[in-house]
Amino acid sequence: MIPLKVLFVATEAAPFMKVGGLGEVMFSLPVALRQLGHDARVMIPRYASIDTTKFPMTMVKEGLQVPSGYEQPVICNVKALDHAFFLENQEYYEKRANVYGYDDDAVRWALLCRGTIEFIRANEEWRPDVIVACDWQGGLLPNYIDHQYKDDPIISKIPVVFSIHNLFYQGMFDHNFVSEMDYDDGQSEIPAFNNPRLLKINFMRRGIMHADVVNTVSPTYAKEITTPEYGERLDALLQERRSRLFGILNGLDYEKHNPETDPHIDAHYSAKKLSKREKNKFALRQRFNLPQPGPDQEDLPILAIVSRLSEQKGLDLVQEIIDPMLTNTSFQLVVLGTGDSKYLSYFQELDKKYPAVAAHLTYDDVLPHLIYAGADAILIPSKYEPCGLTQMEAMRYGVIPIVRKTGGLADSVEDYHPRTQNGTGFVFENYTDYALYGAVVRALEAYKYPKVWAGLQKRAMAADFSWTKSAQEYLTLFHRALVFHTQSGANE
Numbered sequence: 001m002i003p004l005k006v007l008f009v010a011t012e013a014a015p016f017m018k019v020g021g022l023g024e025v026m027f028s029l030p031v032a033l034r035q036l037g038h039d040a041r042v043m044i045p046r047y048a049s050i051d052t053t054k055f056p057m058t059m060v061k062e063g064l065q066v067p068s069g070y071e072q073p074v075i076c077n078v079k080a081l082d083h084a085f086f087l088e089n090q091e092y093y094e095k096r097a098n099v100y101g102y103d104d105d106a107v108r109w110a111l112l113c114r115g116t117i118e119f120i121r122a123n124e125e126w127r128p129d130v131i132v133a134c135d136w137q138g139g140l141l142p143n144y145i146d147h148q149y150k151d152d153p154i155i156s157k158i159p160v161v162f163s164i165h166n167l168f169y170q171g172m173f174d175h176n177f178v179s180e181m182d183y184d185d186g187q188s189e190i191p192a193f194n195n196p197r198l199l200k201i202n203f204m205r206r207g208i209m210h211a212d213v214v215n216t217v218s219p220t221y222a223k224e225i226t227t228p229e230y231g232e233r234l235d236a237l238l239q240e241r242r243s244r245l246f247g248i249l250n251g252l253d254y255e256k257h258n259p260e261t262d263p264h265i266d267a268h269y270s271a272k273k274l275s276k277r278e279k280n281k282f283a284l285r286q287r288f289n290l291p292q293p294g295p296d297q298e299d300l301p302i303l304a305i306v307s308r309l310s311e312q313k314g315l316d317l318v319q320e321i322i323d324p325m326l327t328n329t330s331f332q333l334v335v336l337g338t339g340d341s342k343y344l345s346y347f348q349e350l351d352k353k354y355p356a357v358a359a360h361l362t363y364d365d366v367l368p369h370l371i372y373a374g375a376d377a378i379l380i381p382s383k384y385e386p387c388g389l390t391q392m393e394a395m396r397y398g399v400i401p402i403v404r405k406t407g408g409l410a411d412s413v414e415d416y417h418p419r420t421q422n423g424t425g426f427v428f429e430n431y432t433d434y435a436l437y438g439a440v441v442r443a444l445e446a447y448k449y450p451k452v453w454a455g456l457q458k459r460a461m462a463a464d465f466s467w468t469k470s471a472q473e474y475l476t477l478f479h480r481a482l483v484f485h486t487q488s489g490a491n492e
Helices: 021-035 090-094 105-122 140-146 196-200 203-210 219-224 235-240 274-287 315-328 341-353 367-374 390-396 407-412 433-447 450-462 467-488
Strands: 005-009 039-045 058-066 074-081 084-088 130-134 160-164 213-216 245-247 302-306 332-336 357-360 377-380 400-404 426-428
Touching (some): 005 021, 005 105, 021 039, 039 105, 058 105, 074 105, 090 105, 105 130, 105 140, 105 196, 130 140, 140 160, 140 203, 160 203, 160 467, 203 235, 213 219, 219 245, 219 407, 274 302, 274 367, 274 450, 302 367, 302 390, 315 341, 315 433, 332 341, 332 367, 377 390, 390 450, 400 407, 400 433, 426 433, 433 450
Parallel strands (some): 005 039, 005 130, 039 084, 130 160, 160 213, 213 245, 302 332, 302 377, 332 357, 377 400, 400 426
Antiparallel strands (some): 058 074, 074 084
């Protein structure tokens, strides 16, 4: 396979700036592509919070003039470090303490899209064969290329992959309540940077419409978003473009999540030495002040929730089942996460009510490792889940996932069948408290049989979620984009 030059355009990328899962992907995927012999780089804004002493950048393009839609262009610089480019502008990036959450975010991301294009035009030393624009913030990039740059001798030759990490977020407005007057058909000219109409543009719609290929972060989610239930009012458009719509499961950083070497756990172990996990279970109970079993008592299973506490994560179902389950069955529950106040209040009260429940309701980057190393099962009953990393991380440590059959959860967890002794977790389909209750009961019953449970753990730990596997699928996708672009352009 001929080496490709690939440029990812995103709002965040570890280790420079990471807010959520996108930042992690923008680190791991380019690394995996480079390991396969390709030149993958990333373009993000140069935020003020990026530590330039830790990450010393060099200037590669000073005084880049980015058309704004007005007479005066926006002046930017582009700096570089290793395989990353940084779009520098004092007004829109350096004066801001945070990545997201500003009234002019539409302008900031339009600038990122158009600034990237202008940089590619100006930078003769390195130009990509393929551009990957990420999430709604990158949605205008394929739109600009398809219209303003359609006759440009350099830019018009480069295909664009538009990558959807979560369809729910589409731009600066609530797409579920947009008026007919403000509806964006995706065909009108992109407004100038400071035009108020820019705030009403559906960046996500435009990315889908104008890209050569559209990608999501799991095969099942790619199918789901073509339906009214999951399509967030874009299902008709996605149906139209389904021949260009693909899904590739995100990977997992195997070095960071490795029970044999993880510095954040008390005892290292492997699938061949599962007995060593018990030390971590003891440490987990100690850390969360949960009762340890006495010498004559059976060991109780520990269920965990490691999640953003929001409705999307299926926590309304959890609320319905936990009280009766704690009353009628024997287990302990560990909760880690932050989010909506109603769920925070609920788990606080649950913690006070039951000695078997411990809730740590804050963000913590280290504690998940201890939970994964010590817990027995993890609850992920999501209403929808584009990909999900929690189930992959947990399985790597031998924690058995209890998940709803949706999105990436459906693609990464195989339901356990007692007769065949296959499967890596417990899967339910209907979004009901009864279905979740049944899945948890099945898990608790299986836990009573040590050999059965050890088999589940070993199969879960053996699942291949490596970024190498995902990167190879992305390469196939990039070549598809090159063919599509050559044959017919972005529009079908």
